[in-house]
Amino acid sequence: MMKINKLVYVGLVGALAATIVGATLTGASATETNGGNQPVYLVNPDDNSVKTAGSTLNFATSVVASPNPAGSSGSVTGTNELFIGPSDATGVFTFVAPLGSENTKSSWSAYNQTGFVSGTKNTWLPSMSLNAQISGNITGVKNAGGDYSLGIAFTKNAGVTIIAGYTSFTQIRVTASTGDWTFVTPTPYVAPAPPSGSFNQGMSVTTAQAVDGALNLVSPSSATTTFGTAVLNSVTKLSTSTATLGNFSVQDDRIVSHPGWTLTSTVADFVSGSNTISKAQLGMVPKVVTGNGAGAVVGTTQVAGSATYPSTFASAVNYATVGTTVLGADLTFVAPASAAVGTYTSTLTITLASK
Known part of the structure; x- marks a missing residue:
C-alpha cells in the first residue's frame, strides 16, 4: 500500500551527462559527479525509505525518486524533497537513456511524462519504475540489458527541448531478458575546503636619488x-x-x-x-x-x-x-x-x- 500523501504528482530536475568506465558504476553528488543537477535517490513508496544501493530490483518494482538522502516524509511539503524546475518549464519527464544521452530526448530509450506540483514548476516523487516508462522502447532495454541512466528532465516547447541544467539522473545496470536491475545511490555533495596556505615572496626595488632644489x-x-x-x-x-x-x-x-x-x-x-x-x-x-x-x-x-x-x-x-x-x-x-x-x-x- 502506498504511504505517500500525494497531492499533485511531479517529476525531477536536472542537468548534464554521465559516464561509466568499464563495468563499474559510479556515484553522483550535487552538482552531481555524473553531470546531473540534483542527486537521485530511489525510494520505496510503501514506507518512504531509501532503497539500498546495489540491491536488485525487478522490472516491475515500484520505486519513486527523491533528492533527499533520507527518502520522503510522505508530504509534498517535506524538506528537500522537490526536484526544482526552471520558470520556463512546460513539462517534466522521467526517462531511461544510454549513458551520455541524458540531454538528448531523441536518444532516450524510453520515457514517461509526469507532472508539476500545483502552482509550481517543481516535481515530487516521480515514478522511476522501469515498466512505467511507457513511451519509447522499454522492452528493448529489458531484452538487451546494459548500462543506462535513469532520470528526470524538465522540458519546454511542448516537450521537445530539454532545458539545459535541469536534468538529474542515477546510473543503472539492467540484466538482459529478465529486466532485473541495480542502481547507484548518489553521495551527498561535500564542498571542498577553501584553499589555504602562504608563501614568501622576495622583492627588489631600485630607487632614484632625489636632489634638493633651491x-x-x-x-x-x-x-x-x-x-x-x-x-x-x-x-x-x-x-x-x-x-x-x-x-x-x-x-x-x-x-x-x-x-x-x-x-x-x-x-x-x-x-x-x-x-x-x-x-x-x-x-x-x-x-x-x-x-x-x-x-x-x-x-x-x-x-x-x-x-x-x-x-x-x-x-x-x-x-x-x-x-x-x-x-x-x-x-x-x-x-x-x-x-x-x-x-x-x-x-x-x-x-x-x-x-
Whole structure:
C-alpha cells in the first residue's frame, strides 16, 4: 500500500551527462559527479525509505525518486524533497537513456511524462519504475540489458527541448531478458575546503636619488609701499596711517634636506629732510596668505610706538613637506604729536636665511 500523501504528482530536475568506465558504476553528488543537477535517490513508496544501493530490483518494482538522502516524509511539503524546475518549464519527464544521452530526448530509450506540483514548476516523487516508462522502447532495454541512466528532465516547447541544467539522473545496470536491475545511490555533495596556505615572496626595488632644489625669496610686485591718508586722533593728537605690504613668497624646493628657513624684518628710521621719526613707530602684523606647505609660523606682532627691529617676520622648521609660502603684512605708522608735518620715507628689508 502506498504511504505517500500525494497531492499533485511531479517529476525531477536536472542537468548534464554521465559516464561509466568499464563495468563499474559510479556515484553522483550535487552538482552531481555524473553531470546531473540534483542527486537521485530511489525510494520505496510503501514506507518512504531509501532503497539500498546495489540491491536488485525487478522490472516491475515500484520505486519513486527523491533528492533527499533520507527518502520522503510522505508530504509534498517535506524538506528537500522537490526536484526544482526552471520558470520556463512546460513539462517534466522521467526517462531511461544510454549513458551520455541524458540531454538528448531523441536518444532516450524510453520515457514517461509526469507532472508539476500545483502552482509550481517543481516535481515530487516521480515514478522511476522501469515498466512505467511507457513511451519509447522499454522492452528493448529489458531484452538487451546494459548500462543506462535513469532520470528526470524538465522540458519546454511542448516537450521537445530539454532545458539545459535541469536534468538529474542515477546510473543503472539492467540484466538482459529478465529486466532485473541495480542502481547507484548518489553521495551527498561535500564542498571542498577553501584553499589555504602562504608563501614568501622576495622583492627588489631600485630607487632614484632625489636632489634638493633651491631656496628663493620673491619680492612684492611693487617696490614701494605707500601709506594711506593720515588720520589725527582727536584725543591723543597722534597721526595714524595704515598700509598693506604687498604679497611676497618663499620658494623652498629642498625636498631632500628640508631644513627650514627664517625671515627677518629690518626697518630704517623714517626721514623727511632734516626731520626723523623712529622706526619704533612702525607697527607690523605678519601673516601667511596662502600655500603654507612648509608649515611656516609668523613672528611676533610689532606694535606701533614700541616696535623693535630687527624682528622675526616668519619661520619654518625642518618639515616633511616643502613648497611655496606666500606672505604679507598689515602696517601701521603712528607719528608722535611732536613730529613735524611732512612726507617721511624709510626702507623695510626682508631677509631670508636657511636654517
